[in-house]
Amino acid sequence: MEYINNFISYMPSCPQELLDIVGSAKMWPLFVSVHYLLVAISMRSRTGSQEHAIKHPFASWFVCVTSCFAGQLLMNIMLGRPIIQIYQSAPDLLLASFIWYLIFFSPFDIAYELAKVKFVKATLLVLKEIHRVHSVKGGVNVAASIYSGNPFIIVLVGTIRGSGSSLLLHPFDALIRGDHVTTNEVLKPGFTTKHALFSAALFVLQQNGFMDVSENALIFLIFVVASITQVLLFLTKISDPYLKLEKLFCSVLLSGPNEVHEVKKKKD
Secondary structure (H helix, E strand, O other): OHHHHHHHHOOOOOOHHHHHHHHOOOOOOHHHHHHHHHHHHHHHOOOOHHHHHHHOHHHHHHHHHHHHOHHHHHHHHHHOOOHHHHHOOHHHHHHHHHHHHHHHHOHHHHHHHHHOOHHHHHHHHHHHHHHHHHHHHHHHHHHHHHOOOOHHHHHHHHHHHHHHHHHHHHHHHHHHHOOOOOOOOOOOOOHHHHHHHHHHHHHHHHHOOOOOOOHHHHHHHHHHHHHHHHHHHHHOOOOOOHHHHHHHHHHHHHHHHHHHHHHHHHHO
């Protein structure tokens, strides 16, 4: 943790006002709209999605809107809360429905074509990371208020709250459409899920006094790292930066003991 604390302490060029803006940003309506847009764009990018929406508009709408609330949905399931609560906010429901209609049925398909422009998509990805880090923090806070002595549950809930759409959208869409599930975020998590897990762990450490850093500074650090990485992943051919850590972890803790055992057997 000392490296992270030192990194944050050497941010003199980052004024406190900026940390406060990112750390206390209101999610409604801008960042919530960006989140809904990216969910709808991700769903629309699947082969045959528009044709399916034309033939089965209710099914398409239901999948898209539910996936917009996926983090809250999965968190409610884990914490034993009513699932139906995700639909109780009329403004959120109307906004998600409007964005679904815009992405799938706007005149001349202008909304979807505009969203595919690289500069526009990169901007959306950056803004989304502000929404994600606040979602992770919200999940951590909710779980900590119920299971304060269990960091595993807190980190798990924070991860799911921040990356729920990635976990639910494609399997749910494939289920409704009767297609074969080709992607599984649980078996092959992407950068967003891994970073949500890492972010949740950092929030738990910060809240328990293991990191001498303010919450706003931690939020800003997580946002900067995630937004830069997301843009690079989108615009360049770099691989997921967490893959190297995974390979190191697997080689040391999973493959390492077997290799040592095999070496000993050969010597004997």
